[in-house]
Amino acid sequence: MAYDHRSIEAHWQRYWDEHDTFRARRREGRPKLYILDMFPYPSGAGLHVGHPEGYTATDIVARYSRMKDIDVLHPMGWDAFGLPAEQYALQTGTHPAVTTQKNIATFKRQLKSLGFSYDWSREVDTTDPNYVRWTQWIFLQLFKKGLAFQDLVTVNWCPLLGTVLANEEVIDGKSERGQHPVERRPLRQWMLRITEYADRLESDLEGLDWPRGTLLMQKEWIGRSEGATVTFRIQGHPESFEVFTTRPDTLFGATYCVLAPEHPLIQTIVTDAERSAVTAYVAKAKNRAERDRAASKQKTGVFTGAYALNPVDDKPVPIWIADYVLMSYGTGAIMAVPGHDGRDWEFAKAFGLPIVEVVKGGNVSEAAYTDSEDGELIHSGLLDGLKPPAAKLRILAFLEERGLGTKKVQYKLRDWVFSRQRYWGEPFPIYFPVTTDGDPRTCAHTVHFDQPIAVEESELPLRLPDLEDFKPGDDPAGPLARAVDWRFFQKDGKWFARETNTMPQWAGSCWYYLRFVDPTNASAGWSPEAAKEWLPVDLYVGGAEHAVLHLLYARFWHKALFDLGFVSEPEPFKRLVHQGLILGEDGEKMSKSRGNVINPDDIVKAHGADVVRLYEMFMGPLEAVKPWQSTQIQGVVRFRDRAFTVGSRTTTDSIDAATQRLVHKTIKKVGEDIDRLAFNTAISALMVLVNHLQPQDPVPKEAARALALLVSPFAPHLGEELWSRLGHAQTLAYEPWPTFDPALVTEDTIELGVQVNGKTRGTVRLQKDADADVARALAEADGEVIRFLAGKEVKKFIYVPGRIINFVVG
RNA sequence: GCCGAAGUGGCGGAAUGGUAGACGCGGCGGAUUCAAAAUCCGUUGUCAGCGAUGGCGUGUCGGUUCAAGUCCGACCUUCGGUACCA
CATH class of the missing domain: 3.10.20.590 (Ubiquitin-like (UB roll))
Known part of the structure; x- marks a missing residue:
């Protein structure tokens, strides 16, 4: 009898819907698990095979946990603001809201067709005004706490496209789209003061059950380093500049200094002889993306003609400009110690600058000696004979006494540029006073950006105006600036202007896990009781591409909300796992242009949802990057069909010893493998069981029961079907997970x-x-x-x- | 460049420092069939050998250990991130 996946899967999906099988419920005193997927951006392309990978993994854990009598929260929603909908709107004139709703409908249908056990009553959509309202509310809390502020930020501005570009959209100073020139230009932006949390964001990483690599990347990204700022006076000028260094102990080896091309002192100190070379270099560096600058192997630079005085001995050292020094880190100026820093060494070699050894231990004519623990200071006056750690203390004392330097903790982490000059995002709940002679919509006016005013919380959500044209235009204020009737309003006879920037897509994804605990609350983003019931997220599964940004931003918001008393745990995500990328059959990343994209719909149609789930879990370890192989699907189709055949045979109460042992071993193995998210080996164990039962007809009842229950987290439709054929009228979703007899799982x-x-x-x-x-x-x-x-x-x-x-x- | 991850048969992969290659795909042989598909049974790392069996084998080079895919060091290659794609 063939397995008709179409009718069987449709039947059980209907059953789950009608019986509300997966509605999350919280029972007093019971253990709970909040199992969360990174919610998708509902793109026009529909679901990608990468989505069901992580989603099947969490679904297996959710279904397994329910059978272990644990209260499970397993929700799904849509990260629906974002650029593609806006760009599609630009091309077609369709409003992004329309496109977004259409895409959400497609995604939802596709996810439902895969039989995921989400509590759909908790679905959230970041573009829904009832959601935007609380995103804006959180922003206001940050604003009131002084964590949101405005600043001028240098961005990649493309005048022809009329838009700001991401670094990756800029290639060799030209826009990726259209090859238009791009300039670096300062623009007023909203910033979030994430640096205020740098310390805690780093220290609280300890104790998180996250992939080691991700913890390291976050730590590195925050980039705490202890060092010192040192003041260098400039020969023949009243000005001085500060450098940050982690190696003040090597100060005697500083043979030159380097300023970032954006450094404000350059124009003051440059000599006439060098001026034209410096101006040319600065102009070129200015339009290079930071990533290009950092990535280039070949060091470039130019001499300013000026000299700085080394504070330890007043010896003059040349001041250079080079783009390997970034204005955004430290003070935008460094003391270069080529003997003991790799990049300084390369630069000195390239430009023939002297290399002085001040720490014994290596051979500085071959390479920089960078060990900061071991070695002995030489050529360093008062530091001679010390080891670097002791030398650091001594030199710091020396500098501090003379007011020439001080201890300093520096972070790589920068404040977060939080505004975008786009249409399809959350409007900022902020407005500004306007000075005008008449009606600012038609008359000349001045907006006082330095006096931001928060919209009343009771007036939230602040909705987007309806626009016909979403083009960015030549106004860097963004498309909302053209909605003058929305932008300008009068209050008590005075004119005001709304902020026309919108929030980045991150905003919605920074707190959606909070909304899921209380999704329909109309008087708060979530209630403290609901948060206590379900938080923190016990298992969070999503791509490694989010290792730093999303996961750091969300932790930052969570901590700010924690400080404000709105959540009671300092960290949002207890355990984190990254599913690996699924590549195309050619071993390359799936992309439309390569034509190697697999649509999960096709596989569901041809073989069924259970096959997609089983195949994606059987491909390899969840975290591994692995190629799609259509030929492999046949293997899980065979397994599914064989399991159905074997599991729906007539049963017998008798069972032979070998079969009984195998059943118990399989129960043990599958449970342990789910616990460590090793789904590929769990399925392999189920295959062994089915292969063993294959020649048995009738099949032992104990084995048939176990098979139905054990297979159900992976292939839930098959599991339910087998279970009902064993004579059960109810779903197996809450049936106790089978237990094994320890005596039966070990061999003598x-x-x-x-x-x-x-x-x-x-x-x-x-x-x-x-x-x-x-x-x-x-x-x-x-x-x-x-x-x-x-x-x-x-x-x-x-x-x-x-x-x-x-x-x-x- | 910097940070992170991964390299095992023809292919996807398995293996608490302890018999490398479970399970699956593919191949080969067989059963069934008028024939095929599907299904079922057997076999399959590689080289040498009729065979028993032996040599070689987890990216490369070196090390630790009674024992290394696994631990340590260096290197090579591929992939992810690099702050406005999210």
């Missing part, structure tokens, strides 16, 4: 490898806990082993019960 006798000098030469079968003499006697009797031991002296005999026997012979 085992086969053990016998090695001679570490090479396996034979095997012996013995009691699991046999003692060494018995093991040795058995091993020495093995035909192969005899040959390899013949005529040799056994120097050592190693027996690790249950593991190995090894003869070391001479």
Whole structure:
């Protein structure tokens, strides 16, 4: 009897819907699990095979946990603001809201067709005014707390496209789209003071059950480093400049200084002889994206003609300009110690600058010696003979005494540029006073950006105006600036102007996990009770591309909300796992242009949802990057069909010992594998069970029951179908997960490898806990082993019960 | 450049420092069939050998260990991130 996946899967999906099977419920005193997926951006392309990968993984854990009588919150929603909808609107004139709703409908249909056990009553949409309202509300809390402020930020401005571009959209100073020139230009932006949380964002990483690499990346991104600022006076000028260094101990080895091309002192100190070269270099560097600058192997730079005075000995050192020094880190100026810093060394080599050794231990004519713990200071006056850590303390004391430097903790983390000059985002709930002679919509006017005013919380949400034209235009204020009737309003006879920037897509995704605990609350983003019931998120699964930005931004918001008393846990996501990228059949990243995109709909149609789920979980470890292979699908189709055939046979109460052992071993293995998210090996164990049962007809009832229950988290439609065929009227979603008898999962006798000098030469079968003499006697009797031991002296005999026997012979 | 991850048969992969290659795909052989598909059974790292069996094998080079895919060091390659794609 063939398995008709179409009707069976449709039947069970209808059943779950009608019975509200997966509605989250919280019972007093029960354990809970909040299992969260990174919610998708509902793109026009529809679901990608990468989505069901992570979503199946969490669904397996959710279904398994319900069967273990744990209260489960497993929600889904839409991260629906964003650029593609706006760009589509630009091309077609369709309002982004329309496109977005259409795409959401498609995504929802697709996700439902895969049988995920979401509590759909909690669905959220970041563009829904009822959601935007609370995004804006959180922004206002940040604003009132002084964490949101405005600043001038240098951005990639493309005058022809009329828009700000991401670094990756700028290639060699030209826009990726259209090859138009791009200039670096300061623009008024809203910023969030994430740097205020740098310390805690770093220290609280400890104790999170996250991938080690992700923790390291966040730590590195925050980039805490302890060092000092040192003041350098400039020869023949009243001005001085500060540098930040992590190695003040090497100050005697500073043979030149470097300013970032944007450094404000450049025009003051440059000599006439060097002026034209400097101006040309600065102009060129100015329009290079920071990433280009940091990535280039070849160091470039130019001499200013000016000299700085080393504070330790007043010796003049040349001041250079180079784009490997970034204005956005530290003070935008460095003291260069080529003997003990790799980049300074390369620069000095390239420009023939002197390299002085001040820490013994390496060979500075070959490479910089960068060890900051070991070595001995030389050529360093008062520091001579010290080790670097001691030298640091000594020089700091010296500098502080003279007011020439001080201890300083520096972070790489920068404040977060939080505004975008786009249409399809949350409007800022902020307005400004306007000075005008008449009606600012038609008359000349001045907007006082330095006096931002918060919109009353009771007036939220502040909705987007309806626009016909979403083009950015030539006004860097963004498209909302053209909605003059929305932008300008009168209050108490005075004119005001709304902020016309919008928030970035991050805003909505920074707190959606909070909304899920209380999604329909109309008087708050969430209630403290609901938050206590479900937070923190126990398992969060999503792509590694979010390792830093999204996960750091969300942690930052969470901590700010924690400080304000709106949540009671300092961290939002307890356990984090990244699913690996699924590549195309050609081993390349899936993309429309390569034509290697697999549409999950096609696989569902041809083979069923359970097959998509089983295949994606069987492909390999969840976290591994792995290529799609259509030919492999056949394997899980066979498994699914065979499991159905075997599981729907008539059953018998009798069971042979070997089958019983295997059933119990499988229960153990599948449970343990789900716990460690090793779904590929869990499915493999289920295949072994089914293969074992294949020749048995009738099939033992105990085995058939276990099969239906164990397979159900992976292939829920199949599981339910088998369960109902076993005579059950109810769903198995809350059926207790089967337990195993420990006595039945261990063998009495085992086969053990016998090695001679570490090479396996034979095997012996013995009691699991046999003692060494018995093991040795058995091993020495093995035909192969005899040959390899013949005529040799056994120097050592190693027996690790249950593991190995090894003869070391001479 | 910097930060992070990964390299195992023809392919996807398995393996608490302990018999490398579970499970699956593909291949080969067989059963079934008028024939095929589907299904079922067997076999399959590689080289040498009729065979028993032996040599070689987890990106490269070196090290630790009775024993290394696994631990340590250096390197190579691929992938992710690099702050306005999210």
